Amino acid sequence: MKRLQILIGKIIVKMLHLMKRNAGNLPGIVLWHISRHKAVSMFKVDCPIIAVTGTNGKTSVTNCIAQLFERSGKKIITNREGNNLDTGICSLLLRHCDMKGRVKADYLILETDESHVPVVYSQLKLETLIVLDFFRDQLDRNGEMETLIQKINGFCKTFNGNLLLNGDDPNTARLGRANPDNKNVKYFHAEPYDFATKTVFEASEGRFCPFCGETLEYDYYQYSHIGKFHCPKCGFGNYKPYITASDIDLDKPVFTADGHTYSPKLNSIYNVYNMTAVAGAAKIYNIRQDIVDSVISSYTVKNGRMESFMLGDRKTTLNLAKNPVGANMTLRVMNEMKGEKELLFVLNDNVADGLDVSWIWDINFSIFERVTRVVTSGTRAYDIAVRIKCSGYDQANIVVRPDLDKAVDELAKTPGRKFVIANYTAVQPTRAALKHYISRNGGKTE
Amino acid sequence: MSTIKILHMYADMLDLYGDSGNMEVFSYRCKMRGIECIIDKYSIDSPMPDFSAYDLIYIGGGADLEQQHISADLLKCKEGIAKAYKGGTFLFLICGGYQLMGKYYRDADGNDIPGLGLFDYYTVAPNSRRKRCIGNIVIKTDITGSPVNVVGFENHGGQTQGVKNPFGKVLYGNGNCSKSENEGYCEKNVIATYLHGPCLSKNPEITDYMIEYCLSRNSGEKVTLTPLDDKLEKECRTVMLQRLLKK
Numbered sequence: 001m002k003r004l005q006i007l008i009g010k011i012i013v014k015m016l017h018l019m020k021r022n023a024g025n026l027p028g029i030v031l032w033h034i035s036r037h038k039a040v041s042m043f044k045v046d047c048p049i050i051a052v053t054g055t056n057g058k059t060s061v062t063n064c065i066a067q068l069f070e071r072s073g074k075k076i077i078t079n080r081e082g083n084n085l086d087t088g089i090c091s092l093l094l095r096h097c098d099m100k101g102r103v104k105a106d107y108l109i110l111e112t113d114e115s116h117v118p119v120v121y122s123q124l125k126l127e128t129l130i131v132l133d134f135f136r137d138q139l140d141r142n143g144e145m146e147t148l149i150q151k152i153n154g155f156c157k158t159f160n161g162n163l164l165l166n167g168d169d170p171n172t173a174r175l176g177r178a179n180p181d182n183k184n185v186k187y188f189h190a191e192p193y194d195f196a197t198k199t200v201f202e203a204s205e206g207r208f209c210p211f212c213g214e215t216l217e218y219d220y221y222q223y224s225h226i227g228k229f230h231c232p233k234c235g236f237g238n239y240k241p242y243i244t245a246s247d248i249d250l251d252k253p254v255f256t257a258d259g260h261t262y263s264p265k266l267n268s269i270y271n272v273y274n275m276t277a278v279a280g281a282a283k284i285y286n287i288r289q290d291i292v293d294s295v296i297s298s299y300t301v302k303n304g305r306m307e308s309f310m311l312g313d314r315k316t317t318l319n320l321a322k323n324p325v326g327a328n329m330t331l332r333v334m335n336e337m338k339g340e341k342e343l344l345f346v347l348n349d350n351v352a353d354g355l356d357v358s359w360i361w362d363i364n365f366s367i368f369e370r371v372t373r374v375v376t377s378g379t380r381a382y383d384i385a386v387r388i389k390c391s392g393y394d395q396a397n398i399v400v401r402p403d404l405d406k407a408v409d410e411l412a413k414t415p416g417r418k419f420v421i422a423n424y425t426a427v428q429p430t431r432a433a434l435k436h437y438i439s440r441n442g443g444k445t446e
Numbered sequence: 447m448s449t450i451k452i453l454h455m456y457a458d459m460l461d462l463y464g465d466s467g468n469m470e471v472f473s474y475r476c477k478m479r480g481i482e483c484i485i486d487k488y489s490i491d492s493p494m495p496d497f498s499a500y501d502l503i504y505i506g507g508g509a510d511l512e513q514q515h516i517s518a519d520l521l522k523c524k525e526g527i528a529k530a531y532k533g534g535t536f537l538f539l540i541c542g543g544y545q546l547m548g549k550y551y552r553d554a555d556g557n558d559i560p561g562l563g564l565f566d567y568y569t570v571a572p573n574s575r576r577k578r579c580i581g582n583i584v585i586k587t588d589i590t591g592s593p594v595n596v597v598g599f600e601n602h603g604g605q606t607q608g609v610k611n612p613f614g615k616v617l618y619g620n621g622n623c624s625k626s627e628n629e630g631y632c633e634k635n636v637i638a639t640y641l642h643g644p645c646l647s648k649n650p651e652i653t654d655y656m657i658e659y660c661l662s663r664n665s666g667e668k669v670t671l672t673p674l675d676d677k678l679e680k681e682c683r684t685v686m687l688q689r690l691l692k693k
Binding site: 145146207208213355356357358359360361362382383385386387389390391392395398400402 | 458459463464466467470471474509510511515580581582599601642643644647648675677678679681682685
C-alpha cells in the first residue's frame with residue numbers, strides 16, 4: 001500500500017514538472033488524502049532530522065543550518081522554499097525518495113510550521129527541535145496562541161532529543177519543562193543590546209508565569225516580550241544558557257557568542273537571536289568554527305526581508321511584516337535612520353495572512369519620525385490608512401492606492417529615501433510591482 | 447473645554463485583536479474636536495476606583511486563560527460598576543468584557559466563570575475548542591437613531607443566549623451564536639458586542655454616539671458634535687460592505 005502511494009505521488013511530481021509547475025505542495029495534499037492524513041508516514045528516514053519552528057525567523061535559521069552542513073560536505077535535504085506543513089514536507093520527501101520510500105541523505109533540515117510539529121514528528125523520528133519564538137501571528141488560523149503552545153508542549157512531553165529553545169521568550173522556554181527526563185534541553189540567550197528597555201515597549205503576551213500564574217519580572221526587554229525574565233515565585237526562567245550572545249553592537253553589526261565574535265550582514269536584534277540559534281545548532285553538531293563564521297557572516301535574505309531596490313535613484317528597502325513585532329522592528333530601523341523618508345504599507349487579508357487585520361493596531365505608529373508621506377495599498381489599503389491616521393498622523397499626507405503598480409508609482413513620484421512594509425501574501429506581489437517599476441523607469445534590484 | 451473621563455479596565459490583559467485601538471480611535475475623535483479625553487487604567491490589584499466618577503467604562507476581550515485571571519478581581523468591582531451603570535455611566539464592552547457582564551460564562555471544560563449579572567444573558571462555550579465563530583461580520587444597528595451598518599471581525603467560541611435587546615441585526619457573519627440573527631446587547635448607555643477590528647475603527651458613528659452621550663449627560667442638554675473628515679473610514683467600510691454583502 002505504501003509503495004502504491006509513493007508511486008502515485010511520484011507520478012504527480014513528474015507530471016507537474018512536465019507541465020513546468022512547482023510541485024511544492026500539491027503531491028503532498030493528494031497523499032495526505034489517500035494515506036488517511038498520515039502524509040509523511042510512508043517514508044523511511046534513517047538519517048538525523050533537525051526541525052526549526054516558531055513564529056518568526058524559521059526560514060532564516062533553517063537556511064543557515066542547512067548551509068552549516070552543506071559547507072561541511074554533507075548531503076542534506078531541506079525545504080528552502082518554505083513549504084513547511086506536513087503536505088509540503090511530504091512533497092519534498094517524494095522528490096528525494098526511492099520507490100520504496102527510502103530517503104537517502106546525511107541530514108534532513110526541515111522548517112516546520114508551529115501547528116504541524118506534532119503531526120510530522122509523530123510519524124518521523126526527530127533528533128533536534130529548535131524553537132525560536134511565539135508571537136501573535138495569524139491568530140484566527142491557528143486558534144489562540146495558548147492552544148498552539150499546548151500542542152507543541154504535548155509533543156515535547158515524550159521527546160528526548162535535543163531541544164534548543166529561545167530562553168528569552170517565556171512562551172518558548174516553558175517547553176523546557178515539558179519532559180523532566182529529557183537531559184538534552186538547551187537554551188540560547190542574548191545580553192541586552194543598546195535599544196533594550198526596562199519596560200515593555202510593544203503589545204506583548206506571556207506576561208504571566210505559565211506554571212504558577214505570577215506576573216513575570218524582566219531585567220530587560222529586547223523587543224516585544226523577548227528579554228531576560230524570571231518568575232519571582234517559582235523560579236521559572238532561572239536556567240543556565242547553553243549559548244549566549246553578548247557585546248551586541250548593531251551599528252557595525254557584531255556580536256559575541258561563546259567567546260567568538262561574529263559579523264552578520266543584517267543589523268537587527270532578531271537576526272542576532274536567529275544567528276545565536278544557528279551557533280547553538282553548530283555547537284550541538286560540532287561544526288568547524290570557520291564554517292560557522294562563513295555562514296553567519298554571509299547570510300543575507302531576499303524575498304522581501306530587508307531587501308534593497310533602487311526605484312530610479314530612490315533608495316528603497318522592502319521588509320516583510322507578518323505581525324506587529326515584525327512591523328515594529330521595521331519602524332524602528334526606519335526611525336533610527338537619519339533624514340526624511342516615505343513609507344509604503346501594503347496590507348492584504350488573504351487566507352494565508354489570516355483574515356483578520358486588527359494586528360495593525362498593535363503597531364506603534366506614534367513613534368514615526370521624519371516620515372513625510374505614507375502610501376497604502378493592498379486588499380486592506382484603507383484599514384492601514386485609518387490606523388495610521390488615528391495614531392495622530394496627518395491624513396493630508398496619506399495616499400491610498402489599492403492597486404500595487406499605482407502605489408509604487410505614487411511612492412516613487414517624489415525624491416528621497418523609501419521604505420516598504422508588506423504583509424505575508426503582499427510581499428511577492430510588492431516585489432513584482434517594484435521590479436515592474438524598475439523595468440519601466442530604470443533603477444536596480446539587489 | 448469639555449472633558450470625558452474613561453476607565454479602561456484590564457488593558458494589559460484583555461486586549462485581543464487590537465481592542466486597545468478603540469481607545470485610540472475614541473481619543474483621536476475627541477482631540478480633533480478639542481474635547482479633553484482622560485483615560486485611566488484599572489487592572490488586577492489597582493486601588494478600587496470610584497467607578498461613578500467616569501463617563502465611560504471600557505473592557506476588551508481576552509483568551510480563556512486571561513478571562514479566568516481577571517474574573518475574581520472583576521467580581522470585587524461589582525457594586526461599583528453596577529452603581530455607575532445605574533447612574534448613567536456608559537459601558538462599552540467587547541467580547542470577554544461583554545460576556546462577563548452577563549450571568550456567567552461556562553468554558554469549554556464546563557467550568558462556570560461567574561459574571562457580574564448586570565444583564566440577563568449568559569454564555570456557553572462549545573465543548574470543542576475548534577468550533578468558533580470566526581470571520582468578518584456586518585451588523586445593522588439603530589442605536590444612533592438612524593440605521594448604521596457596522597463592520598468588524600468576530601472570533602469567539604462562546605454562544606451568548608438570553609439577550610433581550612441586541613446591539614444589531616446580523617447581515618453577514620455569526621453574531622451572538624453560530625449563524626444567529628442578532629449580535630451583541632445594548633441600552634442607551636451600553637454597547638456590548640463581539641466585534642473586534644477594532645470595532646470603532648471603521649464605524650465613526652458609533653464612537654460619536656458615545657461621545658455625544660457622555661457630553662450630553664455632563665452638560666444636561668443635547669450636544670451635537672462638529673462633523674469630522676471621515677473619508678478614509680467611510681471608504682474603508684464601503685470596501686468591506688461591497689465585498690461581504692454582494693450577492
